[in-house]
Amino acid sequence: MGDNQLGLSIVRTGISPVSSEWNAQVSALRTAKSYGSNVKILASPWTAPAAWKSNNSRINGGTLLTSRYGDYANHLNSYVQYMRNQGVAIDVTSIQNEPDWHPAYDSMAWTGDTLRNFVRDYGANIKNTKLLVAESLGSNRSYTDPTLYDATARNNIGYVGGHIYGQENGPNLSAYPLAAQYGKNQWMTEWNYHEADGNGSNIWGDPTNLAAWNETLDKIMPSVNRTMESNWSAYIWWYGKRYYSFIGDGESAFGTTGGAVLKRGWAFSQYSKYVRPGYQRIGVTESSKASPLDVTAYQGDGKITLVILNRTTSAVNGAVIQAPQNVTSALQTMTSQYSSRAAQTTSITGSQVKVSVPARSISTVVITL
Known part of the structure; x- marks a missing residue:
């Protein structure tokens, strides 16, 4: 919270389908937690192990076999308990990153009904964390409504969440009465936008670059304002350390210095440094x-x-x-x-x-x- 710090309070991390890879993030997550109890960790899986899926692959979507629902719940629970044993509390665990997006990288397809069924029947098996559904690409409520309408499923989750790709000015970035009715805070769990660089111009390390600032002020910050006006309770940007993000990564083609706070980081900190966890709008x-x-x-x-x-x-x-x-x-x-x-x-x-x-x-x- 010092003069050169941004005050960020949520870290989002991925859950690998390979348990031997879980240790790779332990040190970074311990460091995040060392900043105090206000720092929360959201863990999101991109896919289950390939053998548990209809397409026998980690990529291109594919659904989780119903016969593997119990295994998947145990997988998520094992991750949470592994991190807990390493001194890292996983505050919130997502069931799936972008269940409605099936690219040629780690991904897995769900519907609102299958998410409800999984959370209803197996959500209680995932201990010492709060569950979140459904991280749809554009916060499509058909992926969260079924869980909210089902009392058992609803009681097994702590949050609803979603991304805002294509919705920064769309109808899904708005108040969610059904979630509010049942006391479920809504988190915006991922967005990323950087078109000001065109084909990769060296602009991001220049704190006075007009194109970068205009994009931050006219495109990015209004999405935060709108999220808050809609009574969502968290806003999570994509990579924190990247040339178009909060902290420079040192990639020479884009002109940033590794570890240096970028203008977009300063702008975000006008929220994150001063609007602290637990504040009420x-x-x-x-x-x-x-x-x-x-x-x-x-x-x-x-x-x-x-x-x-x-x-x-x-x-x-x-x-x-x-x-x-x-x-x-x-x-x-x-x-x-x-x-x-x-x-x-x-x-x-x-x-x-x-x-x-x-x-x-x-x-x-x-x-x-």
């Missing part, structure tokens, strides 16, 4: 002055935290935030094409905080009550 009433802005607000630890997107070409100066009681202190930081989580000036008068939001920026305001 609260409503915001916006005046006409704030109408060009996208604002979400959160409460926790005696603080109110606002994340403010200004995608317009005009600054909003002297905006007044009205808190419910007198304010003790206020902190504002801002990321833009030329700034990376830079401190901004605020002023306090009783229960009001005055801030300015630069054009083409994302800001966070933390109000201590």
